Amino acid sequence: MGKKLLSIIVPAYNEQEAAPIFYETVKGIESQMPSVDIEYLFIDDGSKDNTLQVLRDLNAKDERVHYVSFSRNFGKEAGIFAGLQNAKGDYVVIMDADLQDPPALLPEMLGYLESGEYQCVATRRVDRKGEPPIRSWFARRFYKLMNKISDADIVDGARDYQMMTRRVVNAILDMGEYNRFSKGIFGWVGFKRKWLEFENVERVAGETKWSFWKLFIYALDGIEAFSTAPLMIASILGTIMCLVAFIFILIIIVRTLVFGDPTSGWPSMVCIILLVSGVQMLCLGIQGQYLAKTYLETKSRPKYLVQEEKLGEDK
Ligand code: UDP
């Protein structure tokens, strides 16, 4: 039996500077993992710069470098999915192209999987150095909320940097949903998992692809994908309002009986109408969000489209 294969999946969007540095750095520690063969699988997520050409060049230099190039930008989640689908390895690891996921951890991660004790080795960063404070604040709130309202176990600071066995990869691929939220999916599938921690590193080259707004939408998508708690808001608010209304009715009846019926109260009426219709709109909006997600799922469109690929031969 030959050596086992480790596939390194790298989603890359406009990473022409970072990709070669990434390749060289990881190559530098290959010697610390003598027990496996290595395959590099870059997913060019519709980059607008020269990333694809850089990948072609890397492939020409080293035939273990494979790539899939999307027809347009489909997002990092689609990139991860494509990577998992096309990786041939017995072990698979997902890494960012910008070296924010320290390659130095690879041998240790591999060790845990080879020992057979763990099916999955995940990483989390213990700080958020170099990040705007407001972003960190929102991120922390998000993880707290998410863990309260969903049954996917999501760890604060968890990265997509994970190494897993073929069994776990297949489990993740079985989750065919269109709206993919990897942090939730990884937590949802379970399996015996080892956590490694590291300190935040800044990216080596290029710049971050995530604006605050993009992250905010991503967080909302995550909540909608893994929790139906927001749908409860309508029922809860509805109940509260009925109670309040009931109390008001009693008060008004008593007041009318005691003091007669002077015509007043139109400002308060306007306030009530505004409040109630606002709440209705809000609840309708939340339901609409879920309906829209369902709508997209039922279309079952492909999660990505490939314009060019270079994959290894089947083992
Ligand atoms: N990425 C991607 N598609 C996108 C955005 C990002 O494949 O639409 C990749 C990007 O090339 C990088 C990884 O996802 O390898 C993480 O992105 P980035 O470093 O910009 O995010 P940050 O580390 O700032 O959260």
Ligand code: MG
């Ligand atoms: Mg990064």
